[in-house]
Amino acid sequence: MAPISTSTPSAAVQAHLSGTQPHAIRRPTSQRPNITASITKVLVGMKEDVFMVHTETLRSSSGFFQAMLRAGANFKENVENQVKLPDCDSKIFTLYVEFLYTGKLFTQLLESADITVHEERRVLVGLLKLADFLQDETLHNAAIDYLTNPAGFPISLVALAHKNLPKDSQLIRLLLFKCIHGTVGTTYNDGQDHDIESCADLSEFWWAVAKGKEALLNKIYLENKGKPDPIWSATSGRCTYHVHKDGKMCE
Structure with a gap:
């Protein structure tokens, strides 16, 4: 870790050099920083x-x-x-x-x-x-x-995630969900093709996207009679992909 800079005197030193005194504050030990x-x-x-x-x-x-x-x-x-x-x-x-x-x-x-x-x-x-x-x-x-920007994310983020995280990570699950339920423009190319090329094969991810979209379309047109899938509004929030050890969802 970089060493602490000594170029700027502390507030107490600056107060002393300027001829002023720092304010005395009555505060119990429990409410002060524990420097020991x-x-x-x-x-x-x-x-x-x-x-x-x-x-x-x-x-x-x-x-x-x-x-x-x-x-x-x-x-x-x-x-x-x-x-x-x-x-x-x-x-x-x-x-x-x-x-x-x-x-x-x-x-x-x-x-x-x-x-x-x-x-x-x-x-x-x-x-x-x-x-x-x-x-x-x-x-x-x-x-x-x-x-996870609500407006969309670049394809290179999929590559970055697969390159650094396990396949069952929350981020990859969220990206998969957004690709399945999103419209055209959910993903875009930000010009970082080298990330995509250097990453492990992403065919499994895009195959899962294709299968997910097929299942979604079947549900919309066969079960929901053309109405949007209610799961989108219920689980598209980022909180679904947060970690909650206590089992409580975000407010």
């Missing part, structure tokens, strides 16, 4: 980039960290307060840590202001992959929301 909380060292990637993160922050929404760092656990990682994630991308993990502390999903890895929507989509798929590995439903659901 336990810290866990996370070593990410083959180069073992170091991230120092509050243990409770790591445990806040990740089933992976909750199990590994739970109180009384006799794991080596728990005893040493150190976790290794050799198969994870340190740049993506940086965004995850930012998400944990800010609640915001940052999707830019480069300094360039010319980041493309496609590059951003790559980052989001990377975050979704990390979310599933760490069993973090909060991050998973946030990434799903950003990736």
Whole structure:
């Protein structure tokens, strides 16, 4: 993780240098930031980039960290307060840590202001992959929301998803559903043909789309007498493809 910049003095130092004093605030310890909380060292990637993160922050929404760092656990990682994630991308993990502390999903890895929507989509798929590995439903659901534009999605997203995620992933299921129930224009070509070409064979996905459309048309014209399929309005919401460990759907 990049070292903390020392170019900008803290608010307290700036107040001292300007001759003013920071406001004294009466607040119980329980309502103040816990700067003495336990810290866990996370070593990410083959180069073992170091991230120092509050243990409770790591445990806040990740089933992976909750199990590994739970109180009384006799794991080596728990005893040493150190976790290794050799198969994870340190740049993506940086965004995850930012998400944990800010609640915001940052999707830019480069300094360039010319980041493309496609590059951003790559980052989001990377975050979704990390979310599933760490069993973090909060991050998973946030990434799903950003990736599924109601207006449609590029064909290259299908390739990206198949390249990085298991075939039964929620994102691939959602893309399949949208392709079956969507109209012309649901998918479009964003010019990223190299992603489609470099991906594993997608014929199984498009065959499932064709079979799904056939079944849908039969249902509309034979069972529904030409009326739209009510399943579309009932299950097309992104919440259907969120992770809900408690069984409760989104509000």
